[in-house]
Every structure is written in structure tokens, then in C-alpha cells.
Amino acid sequence: MGRIVVDVMLKPEILDPQGQAVRGALPRLGLDQFTDVRQGKRFVLSVDGEVTETHLASAREAAETLLSNPVIEDVVNVHELTTDEPEQAPITGAGA
Amino acid sequence: MKIGVITFPGSLDDADARRAVRIAGGEPLALWHGDADLHSVDAVVIPGGFSYGDYLRAGAIARFAPVMGEVITAAKGGLPVLGICNGFQILTESHLLPGSMIQNDHRRFLCRDQVLRVENAATAWTNGFEADQEITVVLKNQDGQFVADRDTLDRLEGEGRVAFRYVGVNPNGSSRDIAGISNERGNVVGLMPHPEHAVEEGFGPGLDGRTVFTSVLEQVVSA
Numbered sequence: 001m002g003r004i005v006v007d008v009m010l011k012p013e014i015l016d017p018q019g020q021a022v023r024g025a026l027p028r029l030g031l032d033q034f035t036d037v038r039q040g041k042r043f044v045l046s047v048d049g050e051v052t053e054t055h056l057a058s059a060r061e062a063a064e065t066l067l068s069n070p071v072i073e074d075v076v077n078v079h080e081l082t083t084d085e086p087e088q089a090p091i092t093g094a095g096a
Numbered sequence: 097m098k099i100g101v102i103t104f105p106g107s108l109d110d111a112d113a114r115r116a117v118r119i120a121g122g123e124p125l126a127l128w129h130g131d132a133d134l135h136s137v138d139a140v141v142i143p144g145g146f147s148y149g150d151y152l153r154a155g156a157i158a159r160f161a162p163v164m165g166e167v168i169t170a171a172k173g174g175l176p177v178l179g180i181c182n183g184f185q186i187l188t189e190s191h192l193l194p195g196s197m198i199q200n201d202h203r204r205f206l207c208r209d210q211v212l213r214v215e216n217a218a219t220a221w222t223n224g225f226e227a228d229q230e231i232t233v234v235l236k237n238q239d240g241q242f243v244a245d246r247d248t249l250d251r252l253e254g255e256g257r258v259a260f261r262y263v264g265v266n267p268n269g270s271s272r273d274i275a276g277i278s279n280e281r282g283n284v285v286g287l288m289p290h291p292e293h294a295v296e297e298g299f300g301p302g303l304d305g306r307t308v309f310t311s312v313l314e315q316v317v318s319a
Binding site: 010014015017018020021066067069071072 | 152153156157160188189194195196198199200201202203241243244245269
């Protein structure tokens with residue numbers, strides 16, 4: 001089974017209330033060095049067999065039509081999820 | 097005079113919209129999201145609520161419901177279409193109206209009586225009002241902040257397509273206090289507050305909302 005990742009972010013000029021809420025919460029954890037937080041969306045699309053160029057083209061079409069709204073959002077990334085890349089990127093500590 | 101009201105999974109205000117149509121003197125007809133047929137209605141209301149749970153983006157999945165293909169075609173042909181709240185979001189996702197809605201700037205769900213100014217009293221859904229008339233209807237939303245790029249906003253203003261504007265307070269951070277807009281032809285209108293909740297004595301802040309529905313009946317008769 002192949003997987004394709006689509007990442008969508010609000011356009012930089014659009015206010016991100018969810019990101020702002022997260023930004024406001026971080027200092028309460030003592031993490032006060034972050035000046036801004038933007039929250040995006042990640043979609044993982046699965047296909048039978050290996051990911052082909054046709055699959056990627058369909059994923060791009062899905063990204064531009066349903067998965068994002070071009071008025072407020074940018075598709076920042078469409079790529080095949082390779083086997084050595086976990087579905088959820090792990091949190092890595094300093095120097096990892 | 098049949099006015100169709102679409103029900104999606106997650107619609108909340110469809111029954112209120114049908115009641116508003118009936119009180120205004122029209123014949124409401126329930127339309128189903130999965131049925132690609134408008135059943136010869138004279139106008140369509142897309143009601144408020146949380147279609148498909150507002151998953152993905154408010155209105156995004158509803159835009160691809162079978163009935164919406166028919167609505168989009170008919171709207172382009174001049175059929176009066178009103179989108180209220182979530183219905184407004186569905187109309188922007190359908191590209192029948194420009195711009196988009198994002199979360200309120202204060203991030204809270206809001207429910208209040210809201211004063212609006214009718215900026216354009218020439219659309220299919222506002223012709224019963226006087227221009228600059230101030231009305232009070234219910235406002236309740238989470239994703240009610242209208243946004244569009246500057247060129248789009250300038251075009252809406254320049255073409256008189258701002259139908260309703262917030263008065264006194266901007267409840268959600270909407271660009272230029274815009275509460276509702278229309279398409280170029282004036283048959284498609286979207287607004288964030290809820291006129292269908294202000295049509296009956298004893299329920300809601302008054303009867304101002306009723307004029308939205310009598311307007312379209314008048315328009316259909318004279319068309």
C-alpha cells in the first residue's frame with residue numbers, strides 16, 4: 001500500500017485563530033520563545049500498490065479542489081510518504 | 097410559489113427556514129442533499145447548521161452533495177438562492193459567492209441579537225427593505241468571519257454587492273463589517289446572521305427577518 005501526504009496551510013495573510021490560541025498556551029508551559037504559531041492540516045491518502053505519477057496527479061487535484069480552499073489556504077506540499085518516513089513525524093529532541 | 101429548503105446531514109435550521117417561508121406566504125418544500133433534483137422550486141434556501149459536521153472546512157463537503165450540482169447550475173441561470181450562515185459558507189465553497197469564512201477572531205461561539213444595515217435593497221432577497229434600513233436578527237456562529245482579498249472586497253463594495261453590514265459591533269472580525277453579500281446578478285445572497293429566527297412574534301428579536309422571505313416571493317411573482 002502506498003501513501004501520499006497533502007499538507008495544507010492557511011495563507012500567510014489570513015488570521016489563524018487556532019494557531020493564536022496555541023501560541024497563547026505555550027508560555028503557560030514555560031515555552032515562551034515562540035513568537036507565532038500557524039496550524040495546518042495534513043491528509044494522508046492511501047492507494048493500492050505503489051504510488052504512481054497518476055496517483056500523485058489525482059492527489060494534487062484532490063488537494064486543489066476539496067482538500068483546500070484556494071481563497072484562504074495554500075497547498076504547501078504533496079508527496080509520496082516513503083517507507084522510512086513515519087505517518088506522524090516523531091518529536092525529536094535537541095541534537096537528534 | 098414553492099421555495100425549496102435543503103437538508104444536509106447536520107443541518108439545524110432547515111425546519112425554521114421552512115417555517116419562515118410559510119409565515120411569509122410561500123410554500124416550503126424540503127429538498128434532500130442526496131437528491132439531484134430541485135423539484136421545480138421557484139427559489140432555494142440553504143439553511144444554517146453544521147453540514148457534515150463542518151469537517152474539513154465549514155461547507156466544503158456539502159458543496160459536493162448531489163443537490164448542489166443542480167443548485168449551482170440553476171443559480172447561474174438566475175434562480176434565487178439564499179445561503180444563511182452555514183449556507184453562506186456552502187455558497188462560497190461552491191464559488192457562487194466570493195470570499196470565505198474562517199473562525200471568529202475571538203475564537204468563541206457567539207449568539208446574540210445583531211443589528212444589520214441593509215446596504216443593497218435591490219437583490220432578490222432584500223427588495224422589500226429600504227436602502228440603509230437597520231434591522232435586527234439573530235446571530236449565532238463559530239466560523240463567521242468573512243474574509244476576502246482586497247481586490248475582491250473593493251469589487252464587492254464598488255459593485256454594490258455588500259447586501260448587509262454589521263452595525264454597532266463587528267461580532268466576528270469580518271472584513272469591512274460585511275455580514276452578507278450577493279452575486280453580480282443579485283439572485284444569490286449569502287448572509288451570516290439568521291433572518292429565519294426573526295419572523296414570528298414571541299420568538300426572536302422581532303419580525304425583520306420576514307422581509308427577506310417576502311422579498312423573494314415578490315421577486316418571483318414579478319419575474
